[in-house]
Amino acid sequence: ENLNCIAVDWKEGAKGTYVSAVNNIRVLGAEVAYFITALQRMFGYSPYEIHLIGHSLGAHTAGEAGRRIRGIGRITGLDPAGPYFEGTPPEVRLDPTDANFVDVIHSNAAHFPAAGKCSCATGCLQDGHGTRALTLPMPLPGFGMYNTTGHLDFYPNGGTVMPGCADLIP
Numbered sequence: 001e002n003l004n005c006i007a008v009d010w011k012e013g014a015k016g017t018y019v020s021a022v023n024n025i026r027v028l029g030a031e032v033a034y035f036i037t038a039l040q041r042m043f044g045y046s047p048y049e050i051h052l053i054g055h056s057l058g059a060h061t062a063g064e065a066g067r068r069i070r071g072i073g074r075i076t077g078l079d080p081a082g083p084y085f086e087g088t089p090p091e092v093r094l095d096p097t098d099a100n101f102v103d104v105i106h107s108n109a110a111h112f113p114a115a116g117k118c119s120c121a122t123g124c125l126q127d128g129h130g131t132r133a134l135t136l137p138m139p140l141p142g143f144g145m146y147n148t149t150g151h152l153d154f155y156p157n158g159g160t161v162m163p164g165c166a167d168l169i170p
Contacts, residue, residue, distance in 0.1 A: 008032060014057070021057055022084045026092075029064020036069055047071035048100065056081045056144070059094045059104070066098030067091070077104040079144040086145050094149045102150035106159035109146035 013024040032052075039045055051074040054062035059077030066072040077094045085093040096102045142160050157163065 006035075008058075008061075010061075018083065022081075025057055025060050026064055029061045030068060032061060032065040033068035036065065048073040050074075051076065052099070053078065054094075055079060059149075060085060060092075063094035063098040063102075066102075072099040074101045074103070075099040075150075077102065077149060079107045079109075080104060080149055082109065082143055082145040086147060093145075096149075096151050101152075103152045103154070104148070104150035105154045105156070106144055106146065107156060107162055108142045108144040109155070109159040 008028070010024075010028050013028050014021045036045075036047075036050060040047070047069050048071055050069075050072050052062035052065060052072065053076040054060070055078040059075075059080035062075045062077065066075050075094065075098055080094050090097060094102065094104070144159075146159065
């Protein structure tokens with residue numbers, strides 16, 4: 001089979017804080033879409049022949065590129081990033097409308113309790129026992145999204161903890 005594999009090096013856009021990297025996703029997605037459009041013009045690729053694969057923030061970048069180029073054949077999201085994306089509108093995260101087929105593998109998903117609701121058992125920050133002091137959703141261990149974001153979402157071992165992987169949050 002004749003195919004091309006292109007890797008995007010965005011280390012400059014990912015420098016700094018996580019929030020900075022999140023804020024660069026839309027720009028990076030636009031640049032990926034521009035590059036794909038150039039390849040389509042030069043080589044006559046159909047958008048349907050394109051398969052974008054992204055891990056963490058890269059999954060949302062692939063979604064942004066897919067939003068800009070209608071008819072992308074497939075996007076695979078590998079553990080899409082959760083913080084600043086979980087519970088947000090489809091326009092700012094990977095979504096089934098970003099390609100003809102979107103499949104997602106959730107392997108480090110976090111649960112985000114609703115903002116303003118306190119629950120000692122789920123790790124919410126509190127200002128005294130039982131006082132609601134939470135203004136932003138606070139994640140439980142995990143950095144990926146838990147909610148479905150594709151046409152087909154896989155949750156190996158429940159999608160939150162993989163055997164043999166160290167817990168990154170003490």
